[in-house]
Amino acid sequence: MLAYTARRLLMLIPVLLGMSLIVFAVVHAIPGDPAKTIAGDKATPEQLQEIRKNLGLDQPVYIQYFKYLQALLQGDLGTSLVNKTKISEEIGPFLAATAELSFVAIAIALFFGINLGILSTWRQNSWLDYGSMFIALIGVSIPIFWLGLMEQWLFAQELGWFPSNGRLDPRMEYEPITYFYIIDALLFGDMAMLGDVLKHILLPAIALGTIPMAIIARMTRSSMLEVMRSDYVRTARAKGISEFLVIYKHTLKNAMIPILTVVGLQLGLLLGGAVLTETIFSWPGVGRYIYDAINSRDYPVIQSGILVLAFIFVMINLIVDLLYAWIDPRIQYGKE
Amino acid sequence: MTQPVLEIQHLKLHFFTDKGVVKAVDGLDLTIREGEIVGLVGESGCGKSVTSLAVMGLVPQPPGKIVDGSIRFQGTDLTKASQRELRQIRGKDMAMIFQEPMTSLNPLFTIGNQLIEAVRAHRSCSKAEARELAREMLEKVGIARKGVLDEYPHQLSGGMRQRVMIAMAMILNPRLLIADEPTTALDVTIQAQILELMQRLNEEFGTAILLITHDLGVVAEMCDRIVVMYAGQVVEETDRYRLFRQPRHPYTQGLLLSIPKLDEQKERLYAIPGQVPNPYQMPAGCRFAPRCTQVMDVCRQTVPPLAPVEQGHVSRCFLHQKEESHHGTD
Ligand SMILES: Nc1ncnc2c1ncn2[C@@H]1O[C@H](COP(=O)(O)OP(=O)(O)O)[C@@H](O)[C@H]1O
Ligand code: SF4
Ligand SMILES: [Mg+2]
Numbered sequence: 001m002l003a004y005t006a007r008r009l010l011m012l013i014p015v016l017l018g019m020s021l022i023v024f025a026v027v028h029a030i031p032g033d034p035a036k037t038i039a040g041d042k043a044t045p046e047q048l049q050e051i052r053k054n055l056g057l058d059q060p061v062y063i064q065y066f067k068y069l070q071a072l073l074q075g076d077l078g079t080s081l082v083n084k085t086k087i088s089e090e091i092g093p094f095l096a097a098t099a100e101l102s103f104v105a106i107a108i109a110l111f112f113g114i115n116l117g118i119l120s121t122w123r124q125n126s127w128l129d130y131g132s133m134f135i136a137l138i139g140v141s142i143p144i145f146w147l148g149l150m151e152q153w154l155f156a157q158e159l160g161w162f163p164s165n166g167r168l169d170p171r172m173e174y175e176p177i178t179y180f181y182i183i184d185a186l187l188f189g190d191m192a193m194l195g196d197v198l199k200h201i202l203l204p205a206i207a208l209g210t211i212p213m214a215i216i217a218r219m220t221r222s223s224m225l226e227v228m229r230s231d232y233v234r235t236a237r238a239k240g241i242s243e244f245l246v247i248y249k250h251t252l253k254n255a256m257i258p259i260l261t262v263v264g265l266q267l268g269l270l271l272g273g274a275v276l277t278e279t280i281f282s283w284p285g286v287g288r289y290i291y292d293a294i295n296s297r298d299y300p301v302i303q304s305g306i307l308v309l310a311f312i313f314v315m316i317n318l319i320v321d322l323l324y325a326w327i328d329p330r331i332q333y334g335k336e
Numbered sequence: 337m338t339q340p341v342l343e344i345q346h347l348k349l350h351f352f353t354d355k356g357v358v359k360a361v362d363g364l365d366l367t368i369r370e371g372e373i374v375g376l377v378g379e380s381g382c383g384k385s386v387t388s389l390a391v392m393g394l395v396p397q398p399p400g401k402i403v404d405g406s407i408r409f410q411g412t413d414l415t416k417a418s419q420r421e422l423r424q425i426r427g428k429d430m431a432m433i434f435q436e437p438m439t440s441l442n443p444l445f446t447i448g449n450q451l452i453e454a455v456r457a458h459r460s461c462s463k464a465e466a467r468e469l470a471r472e473m474l475e476k477v478g479i480a481r482k483g484v485l486d487e488y489p490h491q492l493s494g495g496m497r498q499r500v501m502i503a504m505a506m507i508l509n510p511r512l513l514i515a516d517e518p519t520t521a522l523d524v525t526i527q528a529q530i531l532e533l534m535q536r537l538n539e540e541f542g543t544a545i546l547l548i549t550h551d552l553g554v555v556a557e558m559c560d561r562i563v564v565m566y567a568g569q570v571v572e573e574t575d576r577y578r579l580f581r582q583p584r585h586p587y588t589q590g591l592l593l594s595i596p597k598l599d600e601q602k603e604r605l606y607a608i609p610g611q612v613p614n615p616y617q618m619p620a621g622c623r624f625a626p627r628c629t630q631v632m633d634v635c636r637q638t639v640p641p642l643a644p645v646e647q648g649h650v651s652r653c654f655l656h657q658k659e660e661s662h663h664g665t666d
Binding site: 230231232234235236237238239240241242243245249250253254327328329330 | 392394419422423424425426427428431432434436439440441442443444445453454457458488490501504505
């Protein structure tokens with residue numbers, strides 16, 4: 001497992017390089033002039049030229065890229081044009097907020113998706129099956145922003161059960177340690193705070209997790225039905241073990257392999273959804289960070305924000321790959 | 337005579353599919369006594385696997401359904417038992433090994449895990465005790481190599497996996513072992529080893545064995561009694577000496593002719609003409625009639641009964657009645 005992990009980590013290097021190049025190219029293709037952002041509309045051409053020179057924008061693009069890459073390797077994500085702050089110093093909390101929201105969303109998606117899928121396989125072609133798959137069908141069809149706004153309207157505004165935005169009640173503001181509020185609350189042992197954090201995260205996490213949940217449920221169903229027919233499941237039944245073990249041990253673990261593939265693919269979508277969800281719920285994550293940067297045409301922030309999202313995406317895929325190997329012993333031994 | 341462990345009476349198991357009803361097992365009688373090895377033989381598709389799965393309570397329902405008959409195992413009628421009762425019997429008093437050793441073990445769990453699970457499903461003991469039992473059992477099936485318990489199925493050969501399956505089936509010393517084509521997927525030398533192993537376990541533990549195969553050569557070696565099946569029904573049953581020396585049913589005779597013999601240099605092997613009947617449209621009378629070289633008019637209209645032709649020898653064919661009436665007029 002260790003050797004396998006090392007190999008996968010090595011393979012990340014070209015992926016990350018390619019990623020940085022693409023992000024760089026995309027942001028440079030955005031129309032608009034950073035110098036104008038800084039100097040404002042009334043600047044003279046000479047002033048603009050001066051600013052471009054300071055930012056290194058007068059140099060050939062490939063030199064710009066290598067400078068950018070060099071800085072990146074030293075952990076320097078550039079400087080905000082608007083606030084003049086170092087991005088690497090201020091992006092951490094936003095990153096933590098996005099990561100926390102995504103984790104909770106994917107946890108909800110996995111738990112409910114898998115169990116909904118199992119429920120429908122367990123009683124195939126019964127009303128339980130049709131009911132579960134109907135829920136899944138609705139789930140994939142709901143646009144995130146609509147679901148988010150509906151949640152806010154019903155559970156926050158009308159019923160008042162949950163707060164409609166933010167990560168924590170402002171009166172509970174505290175000195176963050178990890179910026180993962182759930183972890184921080186646990187570190188403090190502060191149950192009141194934990195409760196409040198969970199209350200805040202629930203609605204956006206459901207909005208974000210619903211589509212992956214529905215897709216996972218469908219995938220679980222088809223994958224479970226397939227594995228259910230296999231010889232080793234018959235062997236497991238022939239041993240006289242409980243139906244619970246047959247389903248959750250022998251069938252689910254094998255069915256997880258295709259499910260994980262789907263989860264991996266969903267994560268890209270999930271990060272896209274995170275930007276939307278964060279905007280609706282005023283969630284101070286990378287999505288909001290980029291959204292604000294786009295509004296103020298803060299190019300370095302846009303660039304680094306996207307890069308960080310892409311980086312999270314790559315890391316999550318790495319984790320999915322490692323999970324594969326952990327679940328299936330044949331992967332570690334075989335050729336990839 | 338010893339007690340029957342398993343007594344199947346007039347079993348009918350049908351599959352209700354979109355295309356129609358498949359009468360996979362249609363009025364089958366089969367008895368296995370303590371410690372006996374019984375061979376169940378017939379061409380592929382005649383209902384051998386379905387019969388064994390019915391005994392284990394593992395037929396997928398739907399589409400399968402037992403429409404008639406009984407399966408008595410040590411006195412309990414399994415056709416009326418609840419899932420819970422069946423679970424308590426499966427793996428403990430009655431175990432099964434399958435045709436496909438390559439796919440019958442779960443690829444994601446170690447051999448040890450799967451053996452220990454078989455023990456702890458029925459016996460409350462610690463993991464360490466179960467593991468020790470598993471190690472001993474592996475030795476008994478001829479796997480002495482250390483560390484196999486911690487290996488995964490893909491690290492073992494087909495023959496080794498079948499040995500593991502046998503160890504798993506035998507680990508709680510069941511009264512009946514059902515082996516559905518246990519050697520079909522293995523090459524010839526391994527085949528012989530596995531059969532020998534099963535024979536040894538039968539002697540050592542006194543476990544009755546139902547050995548299912550399409551290959552008469554396999555049963556010739558080790559079965560006390562042989563039951564020949566055709567299209568969901570028993571067509572002939574007797575001990576192995578009589579079956580090989582005086583087969584009475586035309587189908588059995590055909591099967592015997594089609595066994596390759598080493599001493600004969602035949603141009604081509606004999607094969608029974610025609611094909612097994614379409615399971616959705618069984619012939620009205622004798623199911624073998626479309627392929628039988630001695631078919632008579634009556635065969636196409638009436639189903640021949642399974643009747644004794646001598647002491648300890650039954651056959652399902654109208655020819656025997658004709659012979660008898662001949663004897664009568666002589
Ligand atoms: N799940 C099923 N659904 C429908 N028909 C089935 C099913 N399982 C087996 N059958 C039918 O039952 C008959 C007997 O099959 P089987 O017992 O597997 O034969 P074999 O003697 O080769 O083991 C075949 O015609 C097969 O098509
Ligand atoms: S009953 Fe008739 S058709 Fe059937 S096996 Fe006997 S002779 Fe042949
Ligand atoms: Mg079969």
